[in-house]
Amino acid sequence: MLRLIRAVLSAALVAAAVPLALLPAPQALALDNGLARTPQLGWNNWNSFGCEVSDRVIRQTADAMVSSGMAAAGYQYINIDDCWSTRNRDAGGNLVADPVKFPNGMKAVADYVHGKGLKLGIYSSAGLTTCAGYPASLGNEQRDANLWASWGIDYLKYDNCGDHQGRSGQERYTAMRDALARTGRPILYALCNWGHDQVGTWGPATGNSWRNTGDIQANWNSVMGILDAQPGWAGFSRPGAWNDPDMLEVGNGLSDTESRAHFSLWALLNAPLIAGNDLRTMSATTKSILTNTEVIGVNQDWGGRQGNRIVDNGNTEVWAKLMANGSVAVVLLNRGGGTATVSTSATQLGLGSASSYSVRDLWAHTTSTTGGSISASVPAHGAAMYVVSGGGTPPGSGTYSLKGQGSGRCLDITGGSQANGTLAGIWDCNSAANQRFTSTSAGELRVYGGAKCLDVAGAATANGTAVNIWDCNGRSNQQFRLQTDGTITAVHSGKCLDVNGGATANGTKVQIWDCHGAAHQKWTRV
Known part of the structure; x- marks a missing residue:
């Protein structure tokens, strides 16, 4: 019944995709916990096992992830979904791993998974109960986060079931974000609120990914229905914060042809690639789909916009x-x-x-x-x-000045200096060498005839990070994409080249900031 309800919610979201596309670009900061700089790759038990999860299943799946070549292809996370705990908390108020399903406790499972070079994920919900009626984490955020950290948990899938006690989605999910941060343990935070509460506007500042639909089903119509919702969400994605159209059904009810299409599309969408099939018994064809490193490479590459x-x-x-x-x-x-x-x-x-x-x-x-x-x-x-x-003429190629649409002034290297670390700003357009940039096929913006590259200082990703010049080194903090809307995105962060404070005076410095479509983030090639 729960999955039927979620399927209805997914259909409703598809119908709402066009209005969502008209929302302003998000201004929330990306969650800066250092995780999921590329979309996460892993496995979750729900699609194949439902509530029949156990110590045995998790250990055997970890073995299979390594032996199949999936770990070598980049998959890291073994994620436990609903039904892993007892029906009640203990006398101290703590969640308890089901002693029948996990007789050695959850830390022993985490230790085994870590011994395979992998990471372990757990599940809870931002309500009083989980979708299957087990105790969840609303009101117990810090207690539960501390417990999971003590077990060695690396990933939290946080669902949206149970009584919400009248609290908004943003409030409930932010409470768990802060609790995880206070543990001091890096725990990837995957929000699962099914695309409700305009999560695209606050999800990037809250989680490493956020579900934007109801549950996927193991059939072609479900995959296509979820796909139809994705164009409206494309602008919210960025490194460290990803749109999540739900887990993969590759090898789990789809034909091999359908599985290849499903995997191709989820890779192009920069979606988390979370397998849902039984890795222990998958066919050679399913394994070849899930371990296609060329397709995975597209998923892990960030060119400034998701597909x-x-x-x-x-x-x-x-x-x-x-x-x-x-x-x-x-x-x-x-x-x-x-x-x-x-x-x-x-x-x-x-x-x-x-x-x-x-x-x-x-x-x-x-x-x-x-x-x-x-x-x-x-x-x-x-x-x-x-x-x-190929062709030698990638988008935005050529040599030109970049004129700010908000200021009418040009991107300028301060004082005409060629020293490493010299800051970029805006100045009256004059076509001097310190205002002439050449876009290369590698995505660089070279200046001074190619002697230096525009560079995000220190490869930082925070809003307000300065933009300067440095010796060209091929790193992603020297890669930029000129978008059709006039914005210029820094590839390593997904953020926009931005004139500080929207000021227009000569000498105003340039920085990176969350893309929001204002005139001081738009540039014209002249």
Whole structure:
């Protein structure tokens, strides 16, 4: 019944996707706990085992994650879902691991998982009870967080079931965020409030990820329904804070063709990749899907925006994502019941005009060239996935000055100095060498004829971090993406190049800040 209720909620969210897309860009800070700088990869027991979780299942799954090659492919977390505790707290008010399911206690399980080089996750809810009726954490946030830290827990999935005692979602989820922080243990915080309470506006400051739909089901219609909700959420995602369209159903009721499409799309969305199948008995094909490191690489790459739908022709769609090196990942999706040809082009993907492009097929693991057309015959409920690069003219390429739309002044390296650490600011546009930037295929903004790179100081990610110049070193804090709306995003943080305080005076310094669409975050190439 709970899953049916959540499926209805998911359908309602799909219907609300267009209004949500019209909301202003979020201004909340990203949660700065140092975790999930790329989307988390792991496994959760719920989709395959439900309440039948146990010490034995968790240990065997940890073994399988290593032996299957999933750990080597980047999967880290073994997550325990609902029903792990007894029905009542102990005399001291503490949660108790079910002694039948976990006879050695939860710390012993954590120690075993850690011994495999992996991390352990636990589950609770921001109400008085969990979805299955077990004791949850509302009003006991610090007590429970301290207990989990003492067990060695590394990840918390925090659901939205139970009596909320009249408290808002933001209040309830923030209380647990603060409790986790006070433990001193790094615990990845995954919010699971099903997209309610405009979580996109406060989720980035509260958790490392947030569910934006109801529960996924092990069928194609459920996967597609959840996919349809995602365009409205695309602007909220950033390093350390990810949209979560729910766990993977790869190898768990979907066909192999559907599983490849599902995995391709979730990777393009920068979604947490949390497997939900039984790793101990999965087929060779399922294992090959979950361990496709080229597809995982797209998921783990941050080019300044998560992937999004760019073409919707009914049963055929094109989804694309800018990569940090200026290439574009693309999924050609066929939602229909028969084979169909799905096509796009380098121009449609935002790549520059050229005679030849490289096309890497991420499932066939082959590379070809094209004059600009990218097309595939895609089976029913299937997808093709590529990375398209080359042409020498990535988005925003060339040499130019960057004129602030809010100030009318140009991005300027203070005093014309070429010393490492010299700050960037704004100044009257004069086309001098300290105002001329060259965008490279690596995403750099080089100045002084390429001698130096625009650089986010110290590779920090906090709002207000200064922007300066430094010797070019290829690191992500020297990578920037010029977006079609005029913003310039710092790849390593997902934040925007911003004129301090929106001021317009000569010499005002430039920094990074959460993207919010104001004029002092928009630039025109001149």
